[in-house]
Amino acid sequence: MRSDASDRKAPRALTAAAVAGLLFLHLPLALILLYAFSTEDASYEFPPPGLTLRWFAVAWGRQDIWDAIGLSLRVAASSTLIAMLLGSLAAAAMSRTRFFGREAISLLIILPIALPGILTGISLRSAFNLGGIPFSSWTIMLGHATFCVVMVYNNVVARFRRMPSSWIEASMDLGADGFQTFRHVVLPNIATALLVGGMLAFALSFDEVIVTTFTAGQQSTLPIWMLTELVRPRQRPVTNVVAVFVIVVTFAPLVVAQLLARRAEGSNEGGIR
Amino acid sequence: MATAMQLPAKQQLGRRVSTALLLRPRLLLALLLVPPLLWLGVIYLGSMFALLIQSFFSIDEFTGMIQRTLTLRTYTELLRPAHLDIILRTAAMAAAVTLASSVIAFPIAYFMARYATGRAKTVFYLAVMLPLWSSYLVRVYAWKLILAKEGIVTWLTAELGLGSWLDALLSIPIIGGTALSVSYIGTFTVFVYIWLPFMILPIQAALERVPQSIIEASADLGAPPHRTFRNVILPLAFPGVIAGSIFTFSLTLGDYIIPQIIGSSRLFLGQVVYIQQGTAGNIPLAAAFCVVPIAVMSIYLSAAKRLGAFDAL
CATH class of the missing domain: 1.10.3720.10 (MetI-like)
Structure with a gap:
């Protein structure tokens, strides 16, 4: 333990550069928070001429925003469910067995997020057009589920790899059948990984805009609503309020997911020692 | 064996299925892989392939209609300055x-x-x-x-x-x-x-x-x-x-x-x-x-x- 990280002292320039980098990552969002209270409604004037709570009330009363939030939640929930099912099936298959074509399958699973989203979007759009499938919230969900699978898969496959196969054998030796083993041994063990993967998939879907612009018809999810406002601003302060809402809504589950993942990792390490 | 005989029919069926699957790991593997592969293979790869095929089609400059014959014309257009x-x-x-x-x-x-x-x-x-x-x-x-x-x-x-x-x-x-x-x-x-x-x-x-x-x-x-x-x-x-x-x-x-x-x-x-x-x-x-x-x-x-x-x- 002689040279533990805590004994070393970081050079001052390095600390400064690291902190400056973090500020660069986080200050812009703080600025949106300030703008949500600005009395100025026609420009992005800084410093704001005055502060008001008025825009929160205005945004609250806008039905189009509520509709967009509702659609986003519905799409995110259903694509997360599909992704949790498909992702954990794939993870169960890929974690233990080695078989021909395994590498190709793992590539196929990560491909939807490895390639630019515009490719997924335009492919799906032209396929829907070719197949005569009308654009609806179902087509949005179809696209989202495709790239959400990898989120669940990554988390669950890592957990499967850490789970000793002797546990499953022990359960079988004690007389449990495959389904009982799954319910009482496998599921409780992958539960937190599944939950974390599901939360990340939900966050990814809730925020997705690139694929959605191609797979949505007339309906708008919250990101599509935002995009329209960004390209052609109608009521800037309302957009600011919605942006603040999105920041709050996405940060909370992410912090929870992070803490859960950290704790699960910590307890597992403790168990092995 | 005696306890197995007394199990309700439904549970027995479950046990038979799970035993059958465990004895055939390849079948279990296939069952696990089929749903995700169908989804990603058909929806994702299928539409990606359908798109890429279209890059070998060309567009008729007069009618604006897509001509479905394979050609490299679109690629020469891509190389315009x-x-x-x-x-x-x-x-x-x-x-x-x-x-x-x-x-x-x-x-x-x-x-x-x-x-x-x-x-x-x-x-x-x-x-x-x-x-x-x-x-x-x-x-x-x-x-x-x-x-x-x-x-x-x-x-x-x-x-x-x-x-x-x-x-x-x-x-x-x-x-x-x-x-x-x-x-x-x-x-x-x-x-x-x-x-x-x-x-x-x-x-x-x-x-x-x-x-x-x-x-x-x-x-x-x-x-x-x-x-x-x-x-x-x-x-x-x-x-x-x-x-x-x-x-x-x-x-x-x-x-x-x-x-x-x-x-x-x-x-x-x-x-x-x-x-x-x-x-x-x-x-x-x-x-x-x-x-x-x-x-x-x-x-x-x-x-x-x-x-x-x-x-x-």
Whole structure:
């Protein structure tokens, strides 16, 4: 333990550069928070001429925003469910067995997020057009589920790899059948990984805009609503309020997911020692 | 055996099924794999293939109808100077963004991997992860506020008496413009900001794996810290930089939202794809443009694989 990280002292320039980098990552969002209270409604004037709570009330009363939030939640929930099912099936298959074509399958699973989203979007759009499938919230969900699978898969496959196969054998030796083993041994063990993967998939879907612009018809999810406002601003302060809402809504589950993942990792390490 | 006989019929069936599956691991494997493979294979690969096939179709210039005969005409159109300009401009932006984000990311990753412990490490980790998962559009929007002509950058430079510097920066041809929010400088800044976490994490992962003993060995052999850094740590961190660059490069190549919101009127590749498939209705050309990032990334990925970047992912 002689040279533990805590004994070393970081050079001052390095600390400064690291902190400056973090500020660069986080200050812009703080600025949106300030703008949500600005009395100025026609420009992005800084410093704001005055502060008001008025825009929160205005945004609250806008039905189009509520509709967009509702659609986003519905799409995110259903694509997360599909992704949790498909992702954990794939993870169960890929974690233990080695078989021909395994590498190709793992590539196929990560491909939807490895390639630019515009490719997924335009492919799906032209396929829907070719197949005569009308654009609806179902087509949005179809696209989202495709790239959400990898989120669940990554988390669950890592957990499967850490789970000793002797546990499953022990359960079988004690007389449990495959389904009982799954319910009482496998599921409780992958539960937190599944939950974390599901939360990340939900966050990814809730925020997705690139694929959605191609797979949505007339309906708008919250990101599509935002995009329209960004390209052609109608009521800037309302957009600011919605942006603040999105920041709050996405940060909370992410912090929870992070803490859960950290704790699960910590307890597992403790168990092995 | 006696207890098994007394089990209710339903449970017995379950047991028979599970035994049958356990005795045939290949069948179990197939059952597990079929649903995800069907979904990704049919919906994702199927539509991707359908798109790429269309890049070999062409559009009739008189009727505007798509002719479904295989031809390379659309690809010759792709090589027109105006289109090549767009491709080169996008690639140059992707390269610049990759370079800048690796320079900004390195100190953060280095600090996280080698100096931060306990609580500080968690804070740093969360601080890098949160932007990655928080809303992309909201983060782009923040820069619309920051870079606006009446926004905080203009105000700050004026307060600090640097207004003429900002004007000088904006008057640079090509990358300048009437305001930061309509210039390439703005587009570049936002790209770096948005993709930065994708660069930090792989570098950090690569640095975490550098064993302390190697660094001590270098010091014991008489190398001063800066030489250890240059000859030992940097080469070992390089695969991490390459891994991060896969993300920053690929994401910049395909993005059409950022240049649409913050940038000049000269188009990037993603925007052209969007326009060609949408208002212009020229799916073959849009599909041919899509082949460009796929081709560029395939070359990039195979080069990265050779440099060992995949171990750092």
